Amino acid sequence: QARVNIDKLLEQSGWLVQDYKHLNLGASLGIAVREFPTLKGPADYMLFIKRKAVGVLEAKPEGVTLSGVTEQSERYLENFPDDIPHITPLRFAYESTGVETIFRDRLDIDTRSRRVFSFHKPETLQEWMKEDTTLRNRLKSFPPLITDALRDAQTEAITNLEKSFGENHPRALIQMATGSGKTRVSASLSDVLIRSDWVRKVLFLADRVELVKQAKNN
Numbered sequence: 001q002a003r004v005n006i007d008k009l010l011e012q013s014g015w016l017v018q019d020y021k022h023l024n025l026g027a028s029l030g031i032a033v034r035e036f037p038t039l040k041g042p043a044d045y046m047l048f049i050k051r052k053a054v055g056v057l058e059a060k061p062e063g064v065t066l067s068g069v070t071e072q073s074e075r076y077l078e079n080f081p082d083d084i085p086h087i088t089p090l091r092f093a094y095e096s097t098g099v100e101t102i103f104r105d106r107l108d109i110d111t112r113s114r115r116v117f118s119f120h121k122p123e124t125l126q127e128w129m130k131e132d133t134t135l136r137n138r139l140k141s142f143p144p145l146i147t148d149a150l151r152d153a154q155t156e157a158i159t160n161l162e163k164s165f166g167e168n169h170p171r172a173l174i175q176m177a178t179g180s181g182k183t184r185v186s187a188s189l190s191d192v193l194i195r196s197d198w199v200r201k202v203l204f205l206a207d208r209v210e211l212v213k214q215a216k217n218n
Contacts, residue, residue: 002059005097006057006059012118013118014122015047016032017045018034019035020033025051029050031047033045040075040076040079041076049122054090054129057094060095067102073093087129091129092104095113102115105128105134107133107134109140145159145162145188146191154181183214183218190202
């Protein structure tokens with residue numbers, strides 16, 4: 001049942017799912033090959049982009065604690081056949097039950113798994129492979145913050161957030177009092193992230209039309 005759900009999720013994300021015995025790596029940009037043989041046994045799915053292996057997906061029944069499956073995925077990635085074209089190192093790893101999925105990029109300095117809603121598109125992984133380093137690694141070094149229009153408390157909020165990201169915390173909450181300039185902090189932080197090309201889209205969520213107008217002005 002897990003594999004049935006995983007197949008659907010892969011296909012929805014643009015992957016073509018194939019059995020190893022019917023292997024045709026030229027059939028699509030992204031191919032997910034079931035039961036692909038490695039030197040340590042068959043991987044549930046090996047992921048290929050443009051005919052090169054880029055990562056692995058290990059499937060488990062619903063209810064299994066996925067964090068305990070990462071060592072199995074690592075064995076397959078570390079023991080991939082040398083005669084099969086692949087990127088070095090094989091950097092992308094998924095573990096999934098078809099209901100819950102975790103993912104990690106092995107190029108991250110402090111690599112660890114995180115929950116994802118589904119699998120990334122082949123095009124997304126392809127774009128990441130063109131970059132010199134990963135988003136998590138880049139978040140360890142922020143560009144200079146323009147503080148001319150910021151109050152001390154606003155500067156402190158953004159600086160602490162930069163520190164939190166640098167320590168590999170992917171989520172953060174800034175709590176500020178009414179009238180202390182939360183909108184300005186959001187705008188300044190977005191400016192830093194966009195100037196660094198770390199984000200392409202920012203969602204600013206407000207509960208009143210007046211706050212939306214204020215955000216646009218800022």
